[in-house]
Amino acid sequence: MTFMKATSVVLLAISVAGCDVPKQNKTVDNFIDSKHLSQLKAGIWVDPNGCDHWIIDDGVEGYLSARMDRYGKPVCSGVAQPNTASGAYKSGSPVGDII
Amino acid sequence: MSKNLLKIVAMAALGASVASAGFAGNANNTVSSSRYVPTVWVDPDGCEHWVMDDGAEGYMTPHVTREGIPVCQRGNTCAVMNSDQLFAVDKWHLNAANRARLQAFFRDSGASVYLIDGHTDSDASDAYNMRLSKNRAMAVASIAQSAGAKAQARWYGERVPVASNSTRAGKAKNRRVEIQCIR
Numbered sequence: 001m002t003f004m005k006a007t008s009v010v011l012l013a014i015s016v017a018g019c020d021v022p023k024q025n026k027t028v029d030n031f032i033d034s035k036h037l038s039q040l041k042a043g044i045w046v047d048p049n050g051c052d053h054w055i056i057d058d059g060v061e062g063y064l065s066a067r068m069d070r071y072g073k074p075v076c077s078g079v080a081q082p083n084t085a086s087g088a089y090k091s092g093s094p095v096g097d098i099i
Numbered sequence: 100m101s102k103n104l105l106k107i108v109a110m111a112a113l114g115a116s117v118a119s120a121g122f123a124g125n126a127n128n129t130v131s132s133s134r135y136v137p138t139v140w141v142d143p144d145g146c147e148h149w150v151m152d153d154g155a156e157g158y159m160t161p162h163v164t165r166e167g168i169p170v171c172q173r174g175n176t177c178a179v180m181n182s183d184q185l186f187a188v189d190k191w192h193l194n195a196a197n198r199a200r201l202q203a204f205f206r207d208s209g210a211s212v213y214l215i216d217g218h219t220d221s222d223a224s225d226a227y228n229m230r231l232s233k234n235r236a237m238a239v240a241s242i243a244q245s246a247g248a249k250a251q252a253r254w255y256g257e258r259v260p261v262a263s264n265s266t267r268a269g270k271a272k273n274r275r276v277e278i279q280c281i282r
Contacts (some may be wrong), residue, residue, distance in 0.1 A: 010133070010255060020185070021153045021154075022154075023152075026135055026136060026137060026138075026151035026152055026153055027137065027138035027150075027151070028138075028152065029104065029152045030152075034142070036138070037138050037140055037150045037151075038138060038139065038140055038141065041142050042142060042143065042151070054143075054159075056159070058157060060155045061152055061155065061156060061157030062157055062174070063140075063150060063157045063158070063159040064157050064159065065142075065148045065159040065161055066161050067142065067144065067149075068146065068161055068163075068169045069169075069175070069214050069279055069281075070168075070169065070171060070174045070175070070176065070260070070279065071102055071168065071216070071253070071255070072163060072167045072168050072275075073214075073253060074170055075144075075214070075250075075281055076212070076251070077211045077212045077213050077281045078211065078212055078249055091145055
């Protein structure tokens with residue numbers, strides 16, 4: 001049963017993603033968790049210096065980008081300990097991590 | 100086990116077809132390059148990031164101007180305090196009334212951290228104004244800390260005006276302490 005489900009998921013993924021291979025449109029996620037990238041859900045990763053970065057685990061893609069204040073300086077909010085991630089950064093995709 | 104293995108196999112199959120992508124040469128450019136057009140993701144602070152999904156890889160980087168300033172649809176600025184109401188000319192001492200006022204502000208605003216940005220008008224030298232805005236921003240930040248809040252002072256002297264320094268009214272507007280409330 002699990003095997004059947006997994007197989008159909010894989011087939012669906014290939015059929016959906018297959019429409020744009022090699023992938024020309026980088027602005028959308030065409031996998032089974034398909035969406036426009038403006039819909040990504042971020043959490044906060046705190047770097048070893050204590051400064052914030054937006055972290056997004058979107059199924060098979062991972063994203064990381066600096067959180068900056070209006071002058072372009074890093075935001076070091078102290079919302080979490082250094083070397084930790086917090087928030088619902090895995091919530092934007094039903095695709096789990098393989099590892 | 101079988102589910103994970105299948106996923107890996109599927110990814111490998113996708114990867115193989117993606118890997119056959121060629122490079123689009125450009126006659127005007129000796130570096131061969133592929134077309135990578137990003138879209139915009141807006142972070143919870145309201146600032147933009149360039150983002151691309153390349154199949155099984157994701158890429159993201161902040162959208163900043165060529166001057167290095169983030170492009171934001173809104174910001175976290177929650178107060179702009181006129182320096183004339185907080186400090187005497189060329190000074191950074193806060194009197195009791197202003198200390199109480201600031202303490203109340205920091206107690207009630209509920210941010211996880213406050214970024215305190217000091218600014219001046221263009222009178223006197225750049226170095227003098229950097230020093231003055233630093234001392235004033237640090238004075239306000241120390242009030243935040245005394246109220247139990249986290250705060251970080253930053254200063255820009257006369258380098259980031261919001262109004263013309265050629266009029267009295269403009270100069271008064273430029274003498275300010277901005278507070279960003281980070282939630």
